[in-house]
Amino acid sequence: MLELQNAILEMVARGETLPVVADQLCRRVEALAPDALCSVLEVDAAGIxxxxxxxxxxxxxxEALDGLMIGPLxxxxxxxxxxxxxxxxxDIExxxxxxxxxxxALPLGLRACWSSPIIDGTGTVVGTFAFYYRDRRGPTANERLLVRTCVHLCSIAISHHRWKSEQKRRALQDDQTGLPNRSAFGAALASLPCDVPGSWALLVVDLDNLKIVNDTFGHQAGDHLIETAAKRIAGAVAPDKTYRVGGDEFVALVQAPAALADLKSAADAILSSLHIPADCGGHLVVPRATIGGALLATKGxxxxxxxxxxxxxxxxxxETSRGGFVLYWDEIGSKITKRLEAxxxxxxxxxxxxLLAHYQPVYRLDTREIVGFEALCRIREGDVLLPTQEFREAMTDLAVATALTERMLRRVAADMRAWDELGLAVGHVAINLCSADFQGGKLAQRLSAILTAEGVSPARLMLEVTEAVAMGSSRPIILAQAAMLREQGVRIALDGFGSEFASLVHLVKLPLDVLKIDRAFVHKLADDSVSRAIVEGLLHLARELKIEVIADGVxxxxxxxxxxxxxxRLAQGYLLAPPLDVAAATTLLANQARQWSVA
Known part of the structure; x- marks a missing residue:
């Protein structure tokens, strides 16, 4: 008996599977009780x-016993x-x-059966251990002693098996939604065959409004949104699998032929299922999502x-179709790769x-007096200085854009303080902002802290935004932040007017202090009467609205x-001066100061 017990416990400790352990137990027990045929059954949580x-x-x-519900008969x-x-x-008969x-049982010559429940440490029945006999009889005293040990060993083996199964389930299942998790997705992805193009596809679904729901209604409402979205996405793609791979991100592994033949319809089915309002903790919310998809396209x-x-x-x-679906094509890969490299x-x-700040002077056209600078970001790579257009793509990344702008603001504020200490007059310095800089709602506070630390007045700083930024999807946020900045004394300039929307309505709707005419209009002045008329009309309108105008690219x-x-009245461009490093800009200011003092 001790030898049996040690052998089975060693198998459990080695991690042998439950069927292997139970099979070995039955064979060893049948050798000890040759008149008995041994059987081990598991009872699941549903009593099956x-x-x-x-x-x-x-x-x-x-096989005939599999799936039977336990009961008194x-x-x-x-x-x-x-x-x-x-x-x-x-007497079975x-x-x-x-x-x-x-x-x-009878056709097999089985005439009697003695079964004992297997009970785990919590008192729950988790299985049965049975002896079948070919004679009409009950257990002997020795068989009772043997079965008592076997039931105990089975309880240990089944409990260990269930513990391992639960650990595996937890490792592969998202607790909140019940969907397979990132680890399960990784395992599924690794097992997929890749030798037949078009045999499977992925739809990556990202919830667009989870952060807004969390911030507005609280995380309990956000949890309801996640759970609702999970059920709807899984239902829309069934029988294909859905995985939760991130806080607000899901992936559907598409293998059904009909869905593969029309991925857009499959994606639209997901979006349609999500667009039904949901009760999220007492708040009515419409889940919003954006989907990206890709087919296994090339062998290898x-x-x-x-x-x-x-x-x-x-x-x-x-970026281009928020709330919709985009299927991958090669040009997207090239663009994104370029962006990631930037x-x-x-x-x-x-x-x-x-990271360096170069300064292009802004002049008065009548006196050629420097009234300010536009600060332009440069990156030093060895002996080469990269202009902004070389890494503009990086500004779509919120973290990188915010860090770059903050570094520029600190550098510019420090340079302005240095010029002040040298007694060099600089009316203003302008810095370009992108949409990412306005996200989070703390631009005004960050800017105030930087300027205060350097002792620079906010009135001497100008922030430039393009029409695309000012009139983009973040317009309400930008308008609110711009109003706060102007209250501090910071001036707001609309950069590159005419390069994007070129709408005069923007001059009325946006809180502007300065308008910069795009170089495209400036370059056509000499040869295009229409451009001249537009510029003249624009200058007249700006005067009426008390908006300063700077012509760019002269x-x-x-x-x-x-x-x-x-x-x-004001202009900047290579005719007057190119962008200069801080030393050259300082020299230019010093030379101007000497000229004006002599005059």
Whole structure:
């Protein structure tokens, strides 16, 4: 008996599977009790029987027991599990508990069955251990002693099996939604065949309004939103699998032929299911999502490539088709790769402190007096200085854009303080902002802290935004932040007017102090009467609205003359001076100071 116990416990400790352990137990017990045929069944949480091991019984007999609900008249095993007490049936043929099942046992020569419940440490019946006999009899004293040990060993083995299964389930299942999690997705992705193009696809679904719901109604409402979205996405793509791979991100693994033939319809089905209002903790919320998709397109491409392509498509969709669906194509990959490279370069430059501010002077056209600068970001890579257009793509990344702008603000504020200490007059310095700079609602506070630390007046700072930024999807946030900044004394300039929307309505709707005419209009002044008329009309309107105008990109004396004749007072461009490093800008200011002192 001790040898049996040690052998089975060692198998459990080694991590052998439950069927292997139970099979070995039955075989060893049958050797000790040669008149008995051994059977081990598991009882699941729903009270359903499942065969684990019965090496001396035919397979069809065990299969007939699988899926039976325990009960007082369900043979010896079903009854023992139901009553949580041993049940000895000495005559299968005539016992009412076997009325429905005798036809299975009798042809096999089975005449009696003694079953004992297997009970775990919590008092729950988790299985049965049974002896079948070919004679009409009950257990002997030695068999009772043997079975008592076997039931204990089975309880340990089943409990260990369930603990391992639960750990595995937790490792592969998202507790909140019940969906398979990121680890399960990774395992599924690694097992997918990649030799048949078009045989599967991924739809990456990102919830657009989770943060807003969390911030507005609280995280309990946000949890309801996640759970609702999970059910709807899984329902929309069934029978295909859905995985939760992040806080607000889900992935559908599409394998159904109909869905693969029309991924857009599959994505639209998800979006349609989400657009129904949901009760999120007492708040009515319409889940919003954006989807990126990618097919296994080329033989030899691994599953991670398809995942990357789907992520690229989602990234592109959130920028161009938020709330919709974009299917990956090669050009998206090129664009995103270029963007990621730009982000990497800027991030590295920030870490290595290779970010520089160059200053292009803003002149009065009549006196050629410097009245201010536009600060332009440059990145030093070896002996090369990268202009802004080389890394503009990086500004779509919120973290990188915010860090870059803050570094520029600190550098510019420090340079302005240095000029003040040298007694060099600088009317204003302008810095360009992107949409990401306004996110989070703390731009005004960050800016105030930086200027205060350097002792620079906010009235000497100008913030430039393009029409695309000012009139984009973040317009309400930008307008609110711009109003706060103007209250501090900071001036707001609309940069590149005419390069995007070119709408005069913006001059009325936006809180502006300065308008910068785009270089495209300036370059056409000499040859295009329409451009001249537009610039003249714009200057007149700006005067009426008390908005200062700066002409950008002035490169010829003729352009400067035409602008001045039209009433434009300020300009910048290579005719007057290129962007200069801080040392050259300081020298230029010093030279101007000497000239004016002599005059």
């Amino acid at each position: 029987l499942h065969p684990i091991a019965s090496p001396s019984l035919p397979a069809h007999y065990s 369900v043979g010896s095993c079903g009854s023992a599990a139901y009553l949580a007490t041993p049940v000895a049936v000495l 005539h016992d009412p508990r076997w009325a429905e099942f005798a036809s299975l 491409h691994g599953p991670e490539r398809v995942r990357q392509n789907a992520d690229f498509a989602l990234y592109h969709a959130k 982000i990497r370069r800027v991030d590295a430059a920030l870490c290595d402190d290779r 490169e010829t004396a003729e352009q400067a003359s035409l602008l001045q004749a039209a009433g434009c």
